[in-house]
Amino acid sequence: MAAAAEYTIDELAQAAGTTVRSVRVYHERGVLPPPQLRGRTGYYGDEHLNRVRTISRLLDRGIKLNGIKELLAAWDRGDDLGAVLGVVEPEPAAVDELEDSTISATELQARFGDVPNGLARVVAIGVFEPVNATTYRVADPALATLFDCSAALGVPCAEGLRELERLKADCDRIARRLVDLLHRHAWESYATSNRGSDELAQLAAQVAAIRRVPGKATGDLVNRLIEREIEQDSEISEVLHKA
Template identity: 45%
Template sequence: MAMEVELTISDLAERSGMTVRTLRDYNERGLLPPPKMKGRTGFYGEEHLNRIQIVERLLERGITLNGVRRLLEAWDRGEDLADVLGVAATPTPPPPQGATPGALVPAADLAERFEAVPDGLARAVAAGLYEPVDQATYRVAEPALVEVFDQLLDAGVTIDRALDEIDQLRIDCDHIARQFTDIFVRTAVREFQRSDRGERDVETLTAQLDSVRTRPGAITATVVGRFVERYVGSVVTREFPGVFPSGA
């Protein structure tokens, strides 16, 4: 049986990449579960590491610390989200099905789906799968991620592991997007700042802006596709020798 992880607040700071001061602030705000006390020393575990990740993801999505605390409290207690979100409790029409942008999903369905995983629904929101609308409804935030998540579950991956995979995928995509944006700033934006900012300069910047909004997706799809083909080909050759034609 695996031993329970016991971390001091300094250990927790090192493992999570946070400062001790920030973690103490999270504790004071009620964002983290209380530590297990042994004498005068508090010890933290995996649940605290998971909760820190959730808090950081929610903050990245523009939710304030107080908002994060109220959401986590609502999730933990299974309360309605109307008061948390500041919306009126109005009847919600039957939600449409399907993972399309903005598609509505009953909160009860998601609560049931993620009930076996600690902070499961909070992790799903933090990973960008869903976002709350009111006390009874969530909407699909990113259909592509929901589709991959469902495929992982269909393949027998546990919900806990699937959430980890989706969160990492979101992080990787965010990193790529930031890279392209940084390149755009270091080239097109800097060039425009050094220009006379005339009509022709504005037209050039506009064209470059249109390009950075569309080309990264095509470039990334092509490069990732080639890597996937290479890695999958290696797996097929290794695991199923002689079963598939060379290059299949």
Template identity: 45%
Template sequence: MTAESEYTIDELARVADTTVRSVRVYHERGLLPSPDVRGRIGYYGTDHLSRLQTISRLLGRGMKLNGIRELLEAWDRGDGLAEVLGVPDQPAAEPAEPEESHPELPEYAKQALAASDDPLEAYRVTNPRCCDLATRLVDGGIPVHTSFEMVERLRADCDRIAGRYADELFHSLAGKAFEQSERSPKDRTKFETDLAIARLIVTRAAAELIDQAFARHAEAPPLSFGPQAG
């Protein structure tokens, strides 16, 4: 068997067709593991090269460094397919009773409501991407508790959409090819890239469809706004 290749940082950058500065940035941002330091020189292996090539491909597909780091961290933890792809991993919700008007809030939302100073700021810590919506609802005169309920219902609906379609879509776009491969390091690297691309494609399509749906409702007569009967 051939011994694993070793590279200095200059050699790694050259082989990966990138720059030493980029390699250092990826270290600082937590995307690339530290080298094996012997003496004063750091040595990189084929795993570093594969990771670096994956990062370059994902950047070329339009992913941001933070998103790439989250993806790679999930993969390194050995998370399942849902976690690696960012599919919500909340426990399956019990079927909601049709007459239930005040669904149970998740524990982090309850803790935010119990915050003495600023519930919205406490909510932002655990749910930053949805806090802006909750804040605007509160600014519009909706009580904080009701605002949290509305946001969490939206989250639950999105979770149901992901649970219904994610496995089939991601398996078709990435998993099937990997299952049929030899599952070599090269195949694994391609799988990582395919997963990231699949997530981008599906997320963008879903966002566009949701935007179109909301646009249709926004064009409805103003008097039709508000909770729907039934």
């Protein structure tokens, strides 16, 4: 049987995509159980990791720490709160519904009508795609959700679209650099080999890794950097720590 995972406070914060300071606040506010002490070092397990991730999701939904403490206490008692609180991962059907959702050309034009070439630009970066002359559908649910998130922050439509274009361009550059590394190293190694089944399997594994690992690592890094920037924003940070 595999040994249970153990984390120091630094490792726990990194695995959960948060900061050590936040973990300590969760301890102080009574929403995170204490670690197991061995000597002067505290060790956390997977239950702590799941709890920190749950707390982060609830904070993202606008629930304050006092409310989170009460909700998690009820959850620990066995109440079926996962679906209500959004702690359970969404079912794939929810993503399918977003991908299949449609919007009329008239509605899209009204939404982006005040933005220069707004409709053409939002289609060009891949948020929406035309179904026919009168109907569009969501082409990229992740981009659509990100745009909706900026709108919920009160960001004007023109500014939100401009930031989305910049983000897409940044992601395109990252993808091209990573695939260039793949070609210059993994492919060149395969191309100069005898191209047997073992070499092909190795190349396939390398391609699978480049498709999966960088995106998750980049997303985790961006989340940690956002957390750092929020912590360094004295006005926002001061208000949040009073919550």
